[in-house]
Amino acid sequence: MKKMKNSIKLMLAAVICALGFISTLQAQEYQKGFRLGFGLNTGYLTGDEYSVGLGADARLQYDVSKKTSLAFTTGYTHFFKDNLPDDGFIPLKMGFKSFLGNKFYVLGEAGAALGVINDTGNTFLWTPGIGYATRHIDLSVRYENYNEYLTNQVALRLAYGFSLKKKNR
Template sequence: MMKKVIFTAIGTLVLSSAAFSQTPYNKGFRLGLGLNGGFPTDGDYDGSLGIDARLQYDFTKKTSITLTSGYTHLFAEPEEVGFVPAKLGFKYFLGNQFYAMGEAGAAFGVNGNIDNSLIVAPVFGFANKYLDASVRYEYYSDYETDQIALRLAYGFSLKKKK
């Protein structure tokens, strides 16, 4: 009896997800312009401040890929660090307007004695037609530090209206 219930539930789930995946959706690009700031988890610097631009391509209502770049400045004594991040991400909407995203990429140091670094960042956020607000944990491999960062952005569709 239990096997029949399990197989029926799995079958229903598979069929309903197949039907949902065939729902037409207007794929397209979005652009977000954001401000972000962060606080270190290890005390190696005093904080960060940055700007970014995020290009997003929506595959479905729930899935998107992102490309993010900008400038981030880590405030520290005696040496401050500035870098240009380049991150590729995958965004998945959990329902309503909340999403989870994973990003990975590189930080290209702009100070003469600062190396480049790997960046890895899990993100949780909220987005609607124009606003994107998120919190992320960001790890920098070669800077030997990490941070909790907040991002607030204005986003809009790049698709022409008919």
């Protein structure tokens, strides 16, 4: 578990460095159409059952305007326990993303968490969050509420995204 905590500290240091890099990039340019992003997540779990959460996700986003997008997110999240078997689930969420300015946004998603380890079961999942996005980098913090699990999560996501729209030549 000590290795896991050191890995989280290293990931947080990388995120802080990425924030410095992100601040030098230009604002994200939005065009109506689809975007795809791949992210890594780490989280602080609020219950006593688990010690840390790690995951990866893919988010398909449809930009309906310069300020508003629809999002579908899935992936895998793993909850680590001290001295007990771990748990894992696949989140399936749909929601919206609304930009407050050029780079900062709010995000709201809802869906299901499908348990895949130790008969965890399925549960309703809702996720409000805030983030900062450039043309390719997306950094966000979100709260994940798992209706039937014994914990909730405050998670940090660092993602790389790109447009699926073909450029005119």
